[in-house]
Amino acid sequence: MNTIGHIFRLTTFGESHGAAIGGVIDGCPSQLKLDFDFIDSELLRRKTAQSSTASQRKESDRVEWLSGLLDGVTLGTPIAFIVRNEDCKPEDYENLKDVYRPSHADFTYEQKYGLRDWRGGGRASARTTLPMVVAGAIAKQILNEKGIKIYAEVVCMGDAEQAKREGDTVGGIVECRITGVPAGLGDPMFGKFSAELAHAMFSLPAVKGFEIGDGFALAKMKGSEANDTFINKDGQITTLTNHSGGIQGGITNGNDIVFRLAFKPIPSIAQPQQTVNRLGEPCEIAIEGRHDVCALPRALVLVEAMAALVSVDSIAQLQ
Amino acid sequence: MNTIGHIFRLTTFGESHGAAIGGVIDGCPSQLKLDFDFIDSELLRRKTAQSSTASQRKESDRVEWLSGLLDGVTLGTPIAFIVRNEDCKPEDYENLKDVYRPSHADFTYEQKYGLRDWRGGGRASARTTLPMVVAGAIAKQILNEKGIKIYAEVVCMGDAEQAKREGDTVGGIVECRITGVPAGLGDPMFGKFSAELAHAMFSLPAVKGFEIGDGFALAKMKGSEANDTFINKDGQITTLTNHSGGIQGGITNGNDIVFRLAFKPIPSIAQPQQTVNRLGEPCEIAIEGRHDVCALPRALVLVEAMAALVSVDSIAQLQ
Amino acid sequence: MNTIGHIFRLTTFGESHGAAIGGVIDGCPSQLKLDFDFIDSELLRRKTAQSSTASQRKESDRVEWLSGLLDGVTLGTPIAFIVRNEDCKPEDYENLKDVYRPSHADFTYEQKYGLRDWRGGGRASARTTLPMVVAGAIAKQILNEKGIKIYAEVVCMGDAEQAKREGDTVGGIVECRITGVPAGLGDPMFGKFSAELAHAMFSLPAVKGFEIGDGFALAKMKGSEANDTFINKDGQITTLTNHSGGIQGGITNGNDIVFRLAFKPIPSIAQPQQTVNRLGEPCEIAIEGRHDVCALPRALVLVEAMAALVSVDSIAQLQ
């Protein structure tokens, strides 16, 4: 359950304040010369997404490559990598050890496992998305050679500066576009490209909504408005409009894949909040620590990474 | 890719106008006395959802049980079942054999497989959702014994009667609620309950959007508004509000699971449409046949069925 | 657990005296014109393997194709098929309903599931291997086009005629050879070609041993005797000997794959046997019914079928 993908598979591990977080990529093609500079630049996008709204944790985020490579070239065997957790301040969380932060996973993890790593959110921390970025960067490199590009952008976001002053946080909407996708990716029934994308995106923290093409707006259209007319453009069959977001019957039609994600506001707010502790006793907390005001700037590279993983895996399934 | 689930698994097969459609359920607990009347009543919900807007195909939808049962009791071995396709009129589709219906899967299937079953949409037909209803009914029976209920309802839908007159179709939004779910279902990272639900729902035809809890509305909230305060209610820890839709960190918190789905309008419209044929030549089509004006009434039982499959499978993963 | 394969996957279902047995093949390439005559001839090999030692059950073994085909050509969607169970005589088994036949699966199924289908062995019946033959025949057709052939033969078998007179049964050893296999099939660590073969072969009833290449004889050799020297034969690198059975490090080396299977004697013997019933009370049984004296003649086509499934699946995993 910590693995995603069918052929190109990523397994991740690690807690926020444990020794390290990392991943194992299985099924990566051999003979690929990894672009480490690109991987680092993607990690940097995640880390320094914004200056004013980001958490202040000092993470060097240096990737240690453990296996699967010879002189930087993939061997076809599993590529394992880790990033050490540095600048851990578990004491920031000591006072939260026995209380359930509202809309965090403290309570649910404890219900599921009988215990939880209370230091910085443990496995539920956004820090655990780092391995996705590493794997996503490798996936992007593979896609790039096939002419497939992925871009995510913020299309809607609350007023972060004001929220910061108020000890509050904001959510927003991200739109992502995959271009150059060949027709024929995705499988009927339970392997639809859209379903795989949705699954991957809901694996990101704070995602609460996903729509493809015109999405929820399609619910208000008539068939005559929503249908994408097929046309012959320079000898190539394509569609005049792209209400479908590049996917019909779960299979890509060669148009851009377009989807949007709703991110809820980060639940760690500085304002005092009512909650209960492990014994069910009411208490008040104010989450100090180092936290982002908005997840979106950091999230862009994550969304692209997950989209890249789904795309590479789907291409690998073509025979 | 025609299989869904990890422990409680459904594999489906069949094309709209082939000999039969059906499914194999593997991982169903043994010693369960199947409620065949309930299964039939669920199938009836799918078939006769609405009188005025539904397709007129005469389907007896009689389930033949092939395996996995002894005197109606599950053996723990795979439960296979089929429903014969009757009243097939492939000739209705003969004229569509070489053209790509707008926003249908004709083009994408052909791109993927090099050929397609043109009779009634083949594997992409909504008829292929029938096995989901059968399996979903069995899943519901199991859930029912655990006090878990699932209800879907239409919360928004276009004007079907007007659309029908105009040879058009409409989309809409369905909301589904799962009650009585224990806390602790779902797995961190890539097995989140929300991700499994999203995957399952995007397996349904015409679904283009999925949101959980307050979903897209959360994108416009502040953290202080969106957070669900934990409270002690009669000795039980729960939350005051349910913006999260019963899921935090991908794991159920014991509250109702609430989600909404956007359905696009059915792409088969009676109005004439421009498109191209297999050779890329422009042509005009008018889809006669027997088609629904709106997918939603039929879709309710499908949404519930898929929600039931995800829930049962998730419970089976608890050790 | 009733599914085998990663890309080319077979799911089987059915009990010996239920309505039907069958299978679903998912991941079969599209645009393959099935050779139904060949499939029938393979089924005939299974049915009429030997005249003197075989069970007398009259099975027409007519395959009904339910899905995945258009005019006999594969669509790329799941191919479902069933064979009706005919000439069922559950009354032959009525007296065995509450007793545990020695070395049969009666006791273990009941321990696992709390009940069992007592009619003819239920899911544990050798009849449930029929879908493997159907899928194996399709796999063989695909392999044949790639120049890959599979032959199994009996290399050792007890005296069946004498055993029959004594109301007894015999076991034996089958050797199978796969020729024309390209180098590079199989994956390191847990996807070794040898491991996949072993898994597939132990899925056959009565198999109790599996060895590849010189197998157990290698345990008594020295390295200098067991090693396969690489040579250059007409510009092609191959090995002088084939002690390894075509596999090194779990990956095929281009030589013939050679393996042997030990089959135990069929446990259904006419001689009276001591056993216990469900209550643990001692009793004596004599298994009348219609049973083979030896599984081997029928098993040849099964061994080939499973070898074909593993080979096709392994080739499908090559990118």
Add this chain to the structure above:
Amino acid sequence: MNTIGHIFRLTTFGESHGAAIGGVIDGCPSQLKLDFDFIDSELLRRKTAQSSTASQRKESDRVEWLSGLLDGVTLGTPIAFIVRNEDCKPEDYENLKDVYRPSHADFTYEQKYGLRDWRGGGRASARTTLPMVVAGAIAKQILNEKGIKIYAEVVCMGDAEQAKREGDTVGGIVECRITGVPAGLGDPMFGKFSAELAHAMFSLPAVKGFEIGDGFALAKMKGSEANDTFINKDGQITTLTNHSGGIQGGITNGNDIVFRLAFKPIPSIAQPQQTVNRLGEPCEIAIEGRHDVCALPRALVLVEAMAALVSVDSIAQLQ
């Protein structure tokens, strides 16, 4: 393909002379206090299995635990661990860079991947079994609490001391016994306990044969000799003999699971051998390096580890 198990899953990674080897265990129950001393003692069994016949590589084999633990207690999240590769001497292998060692995986890896890690056998090195021992030790701890024990022993082995003097190696046979196994483990058809065991055992280097119960000897028996008579022993149904090795119809019957493995001699011999290089040119090699004379003493803990993994995973699948 570098992952084994369905619920309790082990993913391994690493090459012999890369930075590290390691594993990720997913699906381990939470709240288990790991017995690190036991894990270390199992690793020691692997390392110092024999004094006279073992390779002289100095491996400290210190396990670094990266995730999934809080104060030594499992969190239910993935347990990742690595062991650094020390005392690497890639120069020992420099002369083997372009030649194919007989009966090694050099040639097959290169055929599969187009390149290989030539340093110490890379991913095909026996060193990559180390993570199996770590995971196996954790599995054993879980089994131990359920009264399940696993013992492997050498039952047949060539004359190692003589072989060493001659620059040769020897093979042998290992027998393994699992006691205390409950009845009902394993699944019909493609999830048989015996098939899962066979798969796991063929994942070990040098294994070329596997038999369960009386195995190949059963091929020469009659049914009346091979059948295990059920008896009532102190109110418990069991069998008088155990020719079946504790498994009937692929499902455990409560008796000891007994199986044997044939190991081929280690292919790295000091004697000069003929082979070819990458260009297909004949050449002679003598493998100096540090190599075992026989794999068996080290293999015992590996066999037990894989048996433990299969057992724990099978128990986890019981609902």
